Each structure stands twice: as C-alpha cells, then as structure tokens.
Amino acid sequence: MKINFDEIIDRRGSNSSKWNVQENELPLSMADMDFKASPEIIEALSKRIRHGIFGYSDVSDEWKESIIHWWQTRHQFEIQKEWLMFCTGVIPAISSIVRKITTPAEKIVVLTPIYNIFFNSILNNGRVVLECPLVEKDGRYEIDFIDLESKLSDPQTTMMILCNPHNPIGKIWNREELEKIGELCEKHHVVVVSDEIHCDLTDPGKSYLPYASISKNCLNNSIVCVAPSKTFNLAGLQSAAIIVANEALRNKVNRAINTDEVAEPNAFAMSATIAAYHSQYWLDELRNYIFENKKLVREYIALHIPELKVLDSEATYLLWIDCREITNDSTELVNEIRKKTGLILSSGEIYRGDGFHYLRMNTAYPRKVMIDALNRLHHAIEMIKIGG
Numbered sequence: 450m451k452i453n454f455d456e457i458i459d460r461r462g463s464n465s466s467k468w469n470v471q472e473n474e475l476p477l478s479m480a481d482m483d484f485k486a487s488p489e490i491i492e493a494l495s496k497r498i499r500h501g502i503f504g505y506s507d508v509s510d511e512w513k514e515s516i517i518h519w520w521q522t523r524h525q526f527e528i529q530k531e532w533l534m535f536c537t538g539v540i541p542a543i544s545s546i547v548r549k550i551t552t553p554a555e556k557i558v559v560l561t562p563i564y565n566i567f568f569n570s571i572l573n574n575g576r577v578v579l580e581c582p583l584v585e586k587d588g589r590y591e592i593d594f595i596d597l598e599s600k601l602s603d604p605q606t607t608m609m610i611l612c613n614p615h616n617p618i619g620k621i622w623n624r625e626e627l628e629k630i631g632e633l634c635e636k637h638h639v640v641v642v643s644d645e646i647h648c649d650l651t652d653p654g655k656s657y658l659p660y661a662s663i664s665k666n667c668l669n670n671s672i673v674c675v676a677p678s679k680t681f682n683l684a685g686l687q688s689a690a691i692i693v694a695n696e697a698l699r700n701k702v703n704r705a706i707n708t709d710e711v712a713e714p715n716a717f718a719m720s721a722t723i724a725a726y727h728s729q730y731w732l733d734e735l736r737n738y739i740f741e742n743k744k745l746v747r748e749y750i751a752l753h754i755p756e757l758k759v760l761d762s763e764a765t766y767l768l769w770i771d772c773r774e775i776t777n778d779s780t781e782l783v784n785e786i787r788k789k790t791g792l793i794l795s796s797g798e799i800y801r802g803d804g805f806h807y808l809r810m811n812t813a814y815p816r817k818v819m820i821d822a823l824n825r826l827h828h829a830i831e832m833i834k835i836g837g
C-alpha cells in the first residue's frame with residue numbers, strides 16, 4: 450500500500466503539546482511526527498472504540514507475542530516471553546528503575562549530548578548525573594572510553610543509561626562500542642539501562658543492534674526499554690515494554706513498576722501496539738520518506754545556509770545541526786529564529802555536552818512543511834547575519 454505522507458493534517462486544536470503555539474509558529478521541536486498512524490492501527494483502535502466499554506485492561510499474551518515476533522524478524526533478537534514487562538512509557542520505566550536499582554546520591558553515567566529527560570529521571574530522584582561527554586571530530590561523535598572507564602569506576606556509580614540509537618545525534622552504536630560498554634559496566638558493577646525507543650527509525654538499509662543481543666554479559670546486566678511510540682507515532686497512547694533477561698534484576702524491575710503503578714495498560718495500549726507491529730510496510734515507507742526529508746534538509750542547508758552544518762545521522766527523524774559559525778549560544782539562536790520567523794527548533798544546550806553548539810530539528814513532517822521550515826530558517830539566519 451502507498452501511504453500519503455505528504456498529507457498535511459492540522460493538529461492545532463487537538464491538544465497537541467507540540468502544536469500548542471502561536472498561530473504563525475511552526476514547531477519542529479518535540480519528537481512526535483505529523484503523520485497519521487498506520488491504517489492497521491486506526492482500524493484496531495476504531496474497533497476497540499466501537500466495543501464501547503473501556504474498563505481496566507490486562508497485559509495480553511498477544512501483546513508479548515507481537516513484540517517477540519518483531520524483534521525476531523526485524524532485529525534478529527530472540528526475546529523470551531517471561532523477560533517482557535509492560536510499562537506506561539519509557540520515561541516512567543526509567544524513573545522507576547532509577548528509584549529501585551540505585552540509591553539517593555549515587556551516580557548515573559550518560560553520554561552527552563543526550564535526551565534531556567534522562568536528567569529529570571536522575572535528578573528528580575536525588576541521584577547524580579555523571580556526564581561522559583561524547584567527542585566530536587569532523588562531524589562524527591565517538592566515546593572517550595578512558596573517560597568512560599574512569600566514571601564507571603567511581604564507587605558511587607551504579608548505573609549507566611544508554612540511548613541506542615542515540616537521540617539527539619542520530620548515531621547507531623556499533624558492535625565494538627556496545628561490547629566495550631558491556632565489558633566496562635560489568636567490570637565496575639554498573640547496571641546498564643538501554644533506551645531503544647528509536648531503534649526502528651534507522652535509515653533505509655541500516656539497522657541497530659539490540660544491546661542485550663551483543664553478549665551474555667550484556668544480556669545479563671541490562672534493562673532494555675522499547676516502545677512502539679516513536680516508530681508508529683503513538684506517544685499519547687502510553688505503551689512501552691521493558692526487557693530483562695536476568696531474573697533477579699527482572700523481579701526488582703517488576704516490583705518497581707508495580708509499586709509506582711506504571712505497569713497497567715490503558716484501554717487502547719494493547720490493541721494499538723499489536724496492530725503497530727503488524728505494520729511493517731508502513732514503517733518501511735516512513736523510513737524512506739524521512740530519509741528523503743533528511744536529504745532535503747542537508748542539501749538545502751549546504752546550498753543556502755552554509756554557516757550551518759548538518760551532521761551525518763543514520764537513525765531517528767532528528768537532525769543535529771552545528772551552528773558554531775553563528776553563535777556559541779544555541780538557546781539564544783533558537784529564541785531569535787522563533788522571534789523572527791515563528792520556526793521552533795530545539796536548542797542543543799538542553800542535551801548538555803557540547804550541545805550549546807547545536808540545534809535539533811525534527812524532520813517527521815510532510816515535505817511542504819519541511820520546505821516552509823527551511824525557508825523560515827534561511828530567512829532568520831539572513832536577518833541575524835545583517836543584525837536585523
């Protein structure tokens with residue numbers, strides 16, 4: 450089936466967090482997509498609505514089987530049914546896991562720049578963020594493993610939160626990198642939480658490696674969070690899964706999410722997730738469309754706004770744009786762009802590390818909207834250059 454990702458759907462007035470902005474504004478910030486869900490998902494939800502009763506729901510075997518089948522066929526990773534737990538979101542899962550597996554004042558390592566809400570999960574629970582800044586060289590980020598080991602070996606460090614693939618830089622970690630992280634974390638008794646929410650949104654022809662598939666050690670020392678929410682644009686349905694092979698660790702996580710009351714699905718989560726994992730063709734068309742959007746942004750910026758540099762990205766619909774030729778303060782720059790043209794981008798600063806040199810752009814929009822956004826960005830930068 451050919452999906453029309455060019456269709457522009459007005460999201461104003463739908464209570465969208467992203468679109469709760471002024472009339473002239475165009476938000477390319479928050480990570481959800483301006484595309485309708487797949488026909489399978491809409492049909493499954495319509496059927497659920499027509500049923501008319503929305504009482505309490507259980508986690509179904511069919512839900513577990515749909516996840517097992519997806520990882521087996523798309524990511525060549527065998528998940529056992531008993532490893533799986535439902536959670537109302539990846540962030541609720543991570544916050545709950547942080548509270549259960551670590552104690553206050555302990556340190557949690559993250560590779561920065563990284564998804565900013567991880568900092569909330571750590572800080573709001575009285576734990577300490579221990580940044581291991583990624584090192585950027587010629588537009589590519591690498592892990593400084595010497596720095597990483599020194600941080601993991603701190604006796605107060607008990608957890609590392611990995612983003613695989615990595616938001617905001619769009620990097621897919623390779624086998625060697627994941628293996629090394631696994632070895633170092635085992636050596637220093639640090640539990641790995643691998644957030645794999647962006648794993649399906651790789652560029653066409655590319656795929657990610659599930660952290661737990663790398664080695665026995667990675668499997669036994671990890672808590673993996675996945676979800677259909679980024680892949681299929683279902684964030685508002687609050688559906689995620691936690692995969693833990695290690696029984697002792699799993700029992701703790703299970704207790705944690707139940708104590709925090711984030712282990713029960715709403716009336717739509719099961720149907721939507723099962724239908725999502727029957728929408729392979731939709732996802733493949735989406736990946737092609739997003740790939741073309743990312744190419745368009747890269748080409749447009751190279752031609753019209755050479756002061757900005759778009760970094761290579763192999764995953765996610767997010768682009769990481771170097772703005773250091775214009776400013777060292779990406780927050781001030783996004784504020785200026787918004788003021789001048791209504792275009793809303795995310796400031797890289799919120800992701801820490803060297804993020805103050807970058808802007809983050811969401812590219813999951815119909816192509817005409819992307820062109821509008823790029824024209825606004827061009828106009829804003831021209832005005833900023835002439836001091837207007």
Ligand SMILES: Cc1ncc(COP(=O)(O)O)c(C=O)c1O
Pocket residue numbers: 480537538539540541564612616644646647676678684688689
């Ligand atoms: C890396 C990452 N993890 C988690 C989330 C949010 O997950 P959830 O809505 O399931 O809590 C996002 C959303 O952008 C994300 O980028």
